[in-house]
Each structure stands twice: as C-alpha cells, then as structure tokens.
Amino acid sequence: MEQNNTDYIRLAADLQTDSIVDGPGLRAVLWTQGCSHHCPGCQNAQTWDFNGGGLVPLDMVYDAIDELEYQDGITFSGGDPMFQVEACNKIANYCKNKGLNIWVYTGFTFEEIMKLSKTKPIYLDFLSKIDVLVDGRFKIEERDLSLLFRGSRNQRLIDIPKTLKSGEITLFDEKEYNEENRFTRAPIYV
C-alpha cells in the first residue's frame, strides 16, 4: 500500500528530551528539517535544506513521545514546523492526548498563519492545539539576549488559546512566569 507522506516527518535530529530553554519546564524538542526564511544570524542553518535531515515515520516519533516521563511539554522547532503542518498537526494531536503542553517556534507571524489558514484550514487546526506560538523571523538587528524564550524583539510569545478565544493577540504572561521561576531562568537564542 502506498504510504501517505503525512505518515512521515523530516527531522533534523532525534527527539531531544532535555531542553530547559525552549519553553517552560523540562521539555522535549522536535527539531523539524526545512526552512526557507533564511534569517541572517540563524543558529540552525543546517536545518534549512528541505532534503536534509532524515525522513522519520510518525510511528517512531510516537514511540519516542511514549518514552517521555518527566517532561512538562514538547516544543516544535527547526527548521520551521509550519512547512510540515500536516505531520506536525498529527504529532501535536498525539501530544495533546498525552497531556503535554505545546510550544511552537515559527518564522511566520501569527497573522501570516491565519492568512494561510483561509485556503488551508489545517494551519488553524494545528494552531488550535498550540499553547504558545513563538512567532516571526529572527532579526539580527533586533537580537536581545535578555528576552525570554526568543532571540529578537520582533518575536512574540503568543498565548494561542486566549488569542483564538478573544480574537486579539494575547501574549504569554512573562511577568507571572518570571515571578514563579526567578531562580531557574536560562537564556535563549532564536
């Protein structure tokens, strides 16, 4: 039987299980392969090539997710997960059912994704599973190492459930996060 290509995802690496810089708490990170934004100063340029990395069956990704024990959530990064929205949507669904919170890094802005969703509703489907979207291209001229979980000032930590409910961009509450995590903050790159 012919395999549906959404039964696979192109990844830059195995599922990382121990990140503390890609969102709150201890997180798994799915490093997707492929990005055409080509932001100057990107720290993951090896993930740009859409033919790079390796094609991985989703079942293998699910098996790796099943092994997670202490992680608070999973972060989709890359590369840009939006270029593999069908596969990422399936994985997000799997993670949601396991109670993992979901952060996604993308070079697209929230507004661009909403525009894309008008012709491809799966973008909204994927968005609706995300807790926080870190949006926008990395801009080296706006680079700021003091920012929480992002690399440049144009990027936003968007609280997606609140944003979709209210219809207005609502940001992740950094003040509350910083108060609760005063002693555990780590710097972030992109």
Ligand code: SF4
């Ligand atoms: S969107 Fe992210 S992965 Fe893609 S070029 Fe920009 S910083 Fe790099």
